[in-house]
Amino acid sequence: MSQVLSPLPGTFYVKPSPEAAPYKAPGDAVVVGDVLGLVEVMKTFIEIKAEFAGTFTAYIAEDGLPVMAAQALAEVAE
Amino acid sequence: MSIERLFIANRGEIAVRIIVAAKELGITTIQAYSEADADMLAVKLADETVCIGPAKATESYLDVNRVVAAAIEESADAVHPGYGFLSESPEFARAVEQAGMKFVGPSATTIERMGDKVAARQAAEAAGVPVVPGSKGRIGSVDEAVEVAAKVGYPVMVKAAAGGGGKGIRIAQTEDELRILAPQAQQEAVAAFGDGGLYVERSVKSPRHIEVQIVGDGDKAVHFYERECSLQRRRQKVWEEAGADCLDEETRENLCMAAVALAESVNYRGAGTLEYLYEASTKEFFFIEMNTRIQVEHPVTEMITGFDLVREMILVCGGAPLSVSQDQIKRSGHAIEVRLNAEDPFMQFLPWPGKVESLKMPEGEGVRFDHFLYEGYQIPPFYDSLIGKLIVHGKDREEAISKMAVALEDLEINGLKTTIPLHKALAKDPSVASGDFHTQWLEPWLEAGNLKPENT
Numbered sequence: 001m002s003q004v005l006s007p008l009p010g011t012f013y014v015k016p017s018p019e020a021a022p023y024k025a026p027g028d029a030v031v032v033g034d035v036l037g038l039v040e041v042m043k044t045f046i047e048i049k050a051e052f053a054g055t056f057t058a059y060i061a062e063d064g065l066p067v068m069a070a071q072a073l074a075e076v077a078e
Numbered sequence: 079m080s081i082e083r084l085f086i087a088n089r090g091e092i093a094v095r096i097i098v099a100a101k102e103l104g105i106t107t108i109q110a111y112s113e114a115d116a117d118m119l120a121v122k123l124a125d126e127t128v129c130i131g132p133a134k135a136t137e138s139y140l141d142v143n144r145v146v147a148a149a150i151e152e153s154a155d156a157v158h159p160g161y162g163f164l165s166e167s168p169e170f171a172r173a174v175e176q177a178g179m180k181f182v183g184p185s186a187t188t189i190e191r192m193g194d195k196v197a198a199r200q201a202a203e204a205a206g207v208p209v210v211p212g213s214k215g216r217i218g219s220v221d222e223a224v225e226v227a228a229k230v231g232y233p234v235m236v237k238a239a240a241g242g243g244g245k246g247i248r249i250a251q252t253e254d255e256l257r258i259l260a261p262q263a264q265q266e267a268v269a270a271f272g273d274g275g276l277y278v279e280r281s282v283k284s285p286r287h288i289e290v291q292i293v294g295d296g297d298k299a300v301h302f303y304e305r306e307c308s309l310q311r312r313r314q315k316v317w318e319e320a321g322a323d324c325l326d327e328e329t330r331e332n333l334c335m336a337a338v339a340l341a342e343s344v345n346y347r348g349a350g351t352l353e354y355l356y357e358a359s360t361k362e363f364f365f366i367e368m369n370t371r372i373q374v375e376h377p378v379t380e381m382i383t384g385f386d387l388v389r390e391m392i393l394v395c396g397g398a399p400l401s402v403s404q405d406q407i408k409r410s411g412h413a414i415e416v417r418l419n420a421e422d423p424f425m426q427f428l429p430w431p432g433k434v435e436s437l438k439m440p441e442g443e444g445v446r447f448d449h450f451l452y453e454g455y456q457i458p459p460f461y462d463s464l465i466g467k468l469i470v471h472g473k474d475r476e477e478a479i480s481k482m483a484v485a486l487e488d489l490e491i492n493g494l495k496t497t498i499p500l501h502k503a504l505a506k507d508p509s510v511a512s513g514d515f516h517t518q519w520l521e522p523w524l525e526a527g528n529l530k531p532e533n534t
Binding site: 011 | 114133134420421428429430431458459460461462463
């Protein structure tokens with residue numbers, strides 16, 4: 001099990017837009033480069049991309065709430 | 079009745095700036111803050127403070143009802159909106175006034191009128207301020223576009239009347255091009271907005287951004303000369319100067335007096351700025367819009383004129399007549415401001431907030447640093463990336479640039495990434511030194527790789 005960490009402080013989003021479905025659901029395959037979420041920092045949205053492949057397990061940080069740098073955002077089983 | 083208790087509905091460096099000006103006037107300051115801003119410098123400096131909600135700006139600084147309710151609760155008699163957030167919201171200005179408080183800015187009606195591009199253009203034309211030559215209103219056909227273009231001269235910009243976000247805009251160099259491009263703009267407009275109305279105006283070549291600072295008391299207005307803000311990235315100003323050395327004395331006088339005429343014609347109260355595009359090859363200037371608030375770059379004007387614009391706007395909005403007449407406002411020397419953002423200029427300007435680990439500030443004659451930093455301060459990631467402004471004043475532009483280079487060397491902000499390296503590179507650039515730039519200069523300069531770590 002590996003954790004995806006936030007590179008920056010900001011606000012975490014699990015969806016590309018409020019109406020859209022989350023990027024990943026538990027059980028989804030993850031390949032390197034897949035977008036797993038967004039961190040909004042100072043009005044800029046940064047895509048959080050998978051740096052390893054595996055199976056998506058869960059989001060750890062909550063959608064729409066503040067996160068710190070290096071805080072765990074999601075979990076992927078390798 | 080003058081202002082005794084001023085509520086500050088903003089954050090960051092402008093909140094600090096307003097507190098300093100208000101305290102000098104003997105006014106009690108009440109600072110609003112979000113949950114993420116409890117540690118900010120303005121909260122430490124203000125006489126009184128009040129939390130107005132969560133970190134998210136839409137639930138705190140941008141929430142009209144919440145901000146007005148907090149101001150009433152704190153028995154404020156006036157509200158200063160700063161810049162950004164609700165500063166140009168007519169709803170906010172109206173709500174403040176309806177609650178019996180003074181709004182430190184123009185009336186809601188004036189904000190509304192100047193916020194509407196067509197109405198602002200009409201007000202400008204009526205006051206004798208030159209606007210970009212173009213069609214009177216919307217036009218419905220390509221033939222009509224060709225007719226207008228023949229009158230205003232090529233190149234022309236054809237825009238969808240209902241446009242926005244850059245959609246439905248084309249630039250045509252010739253009539254043949256216009257006949258091809260106008261229908262495209264029209265189709266794009268119909269698809270995007272369900273409205274095929276077109277608008278044609280002359281396309282200004284290599285425009286320079288010149289703006290005039292005015293202050294009005296609702297009756298009379300004065301100008302504090304002009305600024306040049308042509309160094310921009312993604313339409314955000316990066317480096318600002320006062321005055322604009324590209325103008326000759328006659329053009330400057332015309333530009334500034336036309337701004338006063340417009341301000342008086344709309345009974346303007348408070349500080350405001352008229353923005354113009356200037357075409358150096360023809361020496362023509364064209365009004366584009368009016369900002370009905372104090373602006374980020376106001377310090378360069380204060381440096382060359384010696385007036386405190388925030389103090390002046392608080393006084394006139396408190397009901398006092400202008401404290402200064404036009405003949406008392408002189409300009410001296412040249413001032414430059416650079417915007418310091420918490421961004422990494424070597425990584426596509428990625429925002430990079432952090433904790434201020436150490437801070438070394440430049441000092442000296444003609445050096446000013448407006449900011450909200452202190453050692454140990456964690457910059458919150460929820461708002462814009464402006465962390466401060468470095469301003470210098472020299473006897474002329476050349477001296478101001480070299481002063482800026484020295485001040486940038488003396489400034490150290492550790493613990494985050496900042497745009498200081500960009501400004502160091504600009505302060506050394508020959509085109510910047512010779513004044514040979516325009517609003518579309520900086521982005522290609524960056525794309526060409528002129529900003530390198532070893533040059534800064």
